[in-house]
Every structure is written in structure tokens, then in C-alpha cells.
Amino acid sequence: MTTSPKEQAPAQLQSGGHPQRWLILGVICLAALTVILDNTVLNVAIPSLTREMDASTSDIQWMINAYSLVQSGLLLTAGSAADRYGRKKVLAVGLALFGVGSLAAGLASTSGQLIAARAGMGVGGAILMTTTLAVVVQIFDDTERVKAIGLWSTVASLGFAAGPLLGGVMLDHFWWGAIFLINIPVAVLGLIAVVALVPESRNPQGDRPDLLGAVLSTIGMTGVVYAIISGPDDGWTSTPVLVSAGIGVVVMAAFVAWELRIPYPMLDMHFFRNQKFTGAVAGAILVAFGMTGSLFLLTQHLQFVLAYDPLEAGLRTAPLALTVVALNFTGVGARLLPKLGTPLIILSGMACLAAGLAAIALFGGDGYGGMLTGLIIMGVGVALAMPAMANALMSAIPPEKAGVGAGVNGTLAEFGNGLGVAVLGAVLNSRFTAGISVAASSLPAALASAGSAEERARITDAFSSGLETSQLVGAVAVLLGGLVAAVLLRRAERGESA
Numbered sequence: 263m264t265t266s267p268k269e270q271a272p273a274q275l276q277s278g279g280h281p282q283r284w285l286i287l288g289v290i291c292l293a294a295l296t297v298i299l300d301n302t303v304l305n306v307a308i309p310s311l312t313r314e315m316d317a318s319t320s321d322i323q324w325m326i327n328a329y330s331l332v333q334s335g336l337l338l339t340a341g342s343a344a345d346r347y348g349r350k351k352v353l354a355v356g357l358a359l360f361g362v363g364s365l366a367a368g369l370a371s372t373s374g375q376l377i378a379a380r381a382g383m384g385v386g387g388a389i390l391m392t393t394t395l396a397v398v399v400q401i402f403d404d405t406e407r408v409k410a411i412g413l414w415s416t417v418a419s420l421g422f423a424a425g426p427l428l429g430g431v432m433l434d435h436f437w438w439g440a441i442f443l444i445n446i447p448v449a450v451l452g453l454i455a456v457v458a459l460v461p462e463s464r465n466p467q468g469d470r471p472d473l474l475g476a477v478l479s480t481i482g483m484t485g486v487v488y489a490i491i492s493g494p495d496d497g498w499t500s501t502p503v504l505v506s507a508g509i510g511v512v513v514m515a516a517f518v519a520w521e522l523r524i525p526y527p528m529l530d531m532h533f534f535r536n537q538k539f540t541g542a543v544a545g546a547i548l549v550a551f552g553m554t555g556s557l558f559l560l561t562q563h564l565q566f567v568l569a570y571d572p573l574e575a576g577l578r579t580a581p582l583a584l585t586v587v588a589l590n591f592t593g594v595g596a597r598l599l600p601k602l603g604t605p606l607i608i609l610s611g612m613a614c615l616a617a618g619l620a621a622i623a624l625f626g627g628d629g630y631g632g633m634l635t636g637l638i639i640m641g642v643g644v645a646l647a648m649p650a651m652a653n654a655l656m657s658a659i660p661p662e663k664a665g666v667g668a669g670v671n672g673t674l675a676e677f678g679n680g681l682g683v684a685v686l687g688a689v690l691n692s693r694f695t696a697g698i699s700v701a702a703s704s705l706p707a708a709l710a711s712a713g714s715a716e717e718r719a720r721i722t723d724a725f726s727s728g729l730e731t732s733q734l735v736g737a738v739a740v741l742l743g744g745l746v747a748a749v750l751l752r753r754a755e756r757g758e759s760a
Contacts, residue, residue: 434571
């Protein structure tokens with residue numbers, strides 16, 4: 263009698279997990295790293311894109327956000343499809359799509375083409391992020407799953423932080439398109455390894471994909487973020503901004519109503535009754551918000567204000583990544599978790615992340631010393647908070663919904679990424695344009711319009727002031743998110759023990 267993949271998985275886990283589980287973890291972490299790098303690798307190319315494509319600040323934000331928004335809309339559906347049709351099969355499709363999208367991005371010649379290519383990469387990225395974490399949950403047993411998720415989260419943190427460094431190295435030797443073309447050999451190698459090593463697993467009775475939910479969530483989030491990005495340039499009360507925000511809010515409300523009434527929701531809204539789930543949700547969004555938004559600001563600070571070239575700027579963001587890797591691979595967070603508990607670990611991590619952002623804002627304006635301190639403190643915070651939140655979220659969702667659970671985790675991160683760039687970028691743009699006397703959509707354009715050295719100095723000071731304000735806004739948001747997450751997780755723990 264033939265055993266279904268669904269029936270095979272428990273037998274593997276009883277014997278300690280899949281025999282090649284650690285090698286498989288390495289393969290899928292490589293695929294995940296490539297996807298996550300592309301959330302931040304574009305940041306150091308902002309000056310190059312501004313010059314070569316005559317891109318405005320809004321264009322740049324859309325080049326970054328197109329990737330995040332498409333992923334945000336499709337992650338849940340991709341996870342549901344992986345549960346039903348096979349996680350190995352869907353993972354292979356995601357690698358292929360990501361490779362094709364990277365080729366299109368590398369060869370783009372206009373802002374519109376690059377934005378479209380980034381959206382295409384987001385489709386492949388959505389598939390990859392859900393299936394990689396779902397496979398981790400399936401091939402590791404309960405005793406090793408926390409450690410495996412911790413390593414997967416470490417790779418995620420490393421990808422966000424190392425993106426500017428990789429981008430700087432590539433831009434120092436090649437043109438900006440190379441930062442995308444480098445994905446192609448990685449995608450090919452990953453595809454070969456997935457086919458050869460990753461076991462197939464599926465839930466034959468899994469829910470069918472919620473296509474309307476995916477469309478509604480993508481349109482809704484795009485509308486809201488478009489309004490945030492366009493507000494500083496067009497005016498917060500302008501017709502395009504108000505219409506976009508209105509459409510976004512209405513469509514997101516329709517998404518919630520649709521998810522509540524169908525038998526196979528993309529996101530089961532009843533999960534939010536679980537305070538453990540809700541607390542992890544709040545924390546995950548705000549960590550991504552603070553980390554990605556701060557890197558978006560930081561790379562501009564290093565290049566536009568402190569005059570570092572792309573490679574120098576990338577190297578100077580490396581302490582964040584190195585701190586995350588050092589702490590997670592030495593198991594500091596894993597050892598502290600049973601002693602302090604999930605709520606306190608998450609609160610401590612997010613407090614460190616907020617403190618690091620504030621340190622960069624207050625002490626990083628005149629040189630790199632204060633910025634270095636802030637980056638290290640941020641790295642400590644990310645290393646503590648991200649693995650604990652991913653594990654809390656996945657443990658609050660039924661195991662048979664591993665793909666959907668991974669989709670929820672990825673959706674939160676990607677939505678936080680897009681929101682961080684949009685909100686903190688909007689704060690920067692508002693403060694910058696309010697502080698200059700020339701009409702310009704970016705710092706280089708404003709400097710080109712300046713008539714004297716004194717005016718150029720005032721423009722640079724206005725940009726620095728906008729950066730400081732944006733980073734402080736991010737710090738406050740992250741700290742509040744940590745407090746909310748800790749309170750909800752503590753209540754959930756008390757409820758479980760009662």
C-alpha cells in the first residue's frame with residue numbers, strides 16, 4: 263500500500279526528523295537569503311538610480327515597495343497552495359520565477375521597467391518565503407524545530423542587514439543591474455538542490471487557494487502605501503492621495519469581510535483571537551518596520567550626507583548583520599528564552615532596536631562613531647526578537663497549516679518592510695521639502711537647483727534634519743510595538759497556564 267506524503271511526515275519526525283534535514287535547511291536558507299537580500303540590496307543603488315534614471319524619491323520608493331507589496335499580497339495564497347499541491351513543487355516554481363524576474367530587473371532601462379520587474383520578482387519571492395519556512399516545520403521534530411526556526415530567522419535578519427553590503431560590493435565593480443543578475447546563478451543552483459534533496463510533502467485535504475483574497479489584500483495594501491508615498495509630493499489632502507487611501511481602506515475592509523465568510527480563508531481571522539498570535543503579529547510588523555525603514559534612511563545618510571561611496575556605505579552597515587549572526591549562531595537568544603520567557607525576550611529585543619535607532623538619530627549626524635554604536639545595539643535587538651517572534655507565531659497555528667502559517671509570518675514581515683520605507687520615507691520627504699526654498703523631489707535635484715554654497719549647506723542640513731526625525735519616529739513605533747507584543751504574549755501565557 264502506498265503511503266501519502268502527508269502520512270510519511272509523522273514517521274520521519276518520530277525518528278528525529280528527515281535524515282538530511284540539516285543539509286536541506288542549508289539549501290532552503292540559501293534560497294530565502296537571496297529573496298530577503300533583495301529587500302535591502304537596492305538601497306545603496308539609490309544615488310545611481312537617481313542619476314541614471316532621473317528617478318524621483320517616489321520612484322525609488324516604488325522600486326523598493328513594488329517587491330514588498332506583491333509579496334505581501336501573495337504570501338498567504340502561496341502558502342495555501344504549497345500545503346495543497348506540494349511544498350517541494352511550489353518551491354521549485356518560486357525559484358524559477360524569481361530567477362526570471364531578476365533577469366528582467368537587471369536589464370531594465372527605465373524606472374517603470376524596473377518597478378514592473380521588481381513586482382515580478384515579488385511573485386517568486388512570495389512563493390519562496392512561504393515554502394522555505396513550511397519545509398523547516400515539516401522536516402524537523404519538536405526538539406529541533408525551535409533551533410531550526412532560529413537559524414532560518416538568523417538568515418532572514420542577515421539578508422536584511424547584508425543587502426547594502428552586497429549591493430556596495432557589486433556597485434563598486436559593476437553597474438547597478440548586477441545586483442539583480444547575481445541572483446540568477448543562485449536560483450539555478452537552488453533549483454537543482456531542491457529537486458535533488460527536498461522531500462515532497464503536502465496536505466491533500468488542504469484548503470484551495472483564496473484567489474479573491476489575494477487580489478483584495480494586494481489592492482488594499484497597495485492603495486494605502488501609495489497614499490503614504492505620494493502624500494508629501496502631492497499633498498495629504500490632494501485628490502489622488504485621498505482616493506488611493508480611501509480605496510485601500512475600503513478594499514482591506516472588504517478583504518476582512520470576505521475572509522470571515524468563506525470556508526477556506528487565506529487568513530483565518532479567528533487566529534486573532536489567540537493573544538499569542540496577535541502579540542507575535544504586532545512585534546513582527548514593527549521589527550520589520552524599524553529595520554527596513556532605518557536601512558532605507560541609513561544608506562542615504564551615509565552616501566548623501568557623509569559622502570561615502572556605495573561600497574563604503576555598505577561596509578558601514580555590516581556591524582548590524584555581524585552582530586545578528588554572532589549572537590544567533592552562538593545561541594545567546596536560545597539560551598535566554600527559557601530563562602526570561604518569550605514576552606520579556608521580545609520586549610528586550612525591540613527596546614534595543616528602538617534604542618539603536620534613537621542613537622543613530624541623535625549621535626550619527628556628525629560622523630560614523632555614533633552610527634556604529636546604534637547599529638550594534640540594533641543588531642542585539644534583532645537577534646533577540648526575530649527568532650522568538652517567528653517561533654511564537656508558528657506555534658500558535660495548527661501544524662497542518664504550516665504553509666499558511668509561513669505565509670502569515672512572511673506577510674507580516676513584508677508588510678512591515680513596505681510600511682517602514684513608506685512611512686519613514688514620507689516623514690523624511692515632508693521634513694526635507696518643508697526645510698528648503700527650492701522645488702525638488704530629491705536631494706541631488708535640490709542641490710543642482712541651489713544657487714550658492716550657503717544654499718547647498720541649508721539643503722543638506724534640511725535633509726539631515728529629516729533623517730533624524732524619521733529615525734526617531736521609527737524608534738518610538740518599534741518601542742510601542744514591543745510593549746504591545748509583550749503584554750499580549752504574557753496574557754496568552756497566563757491563559758494557557760490557567
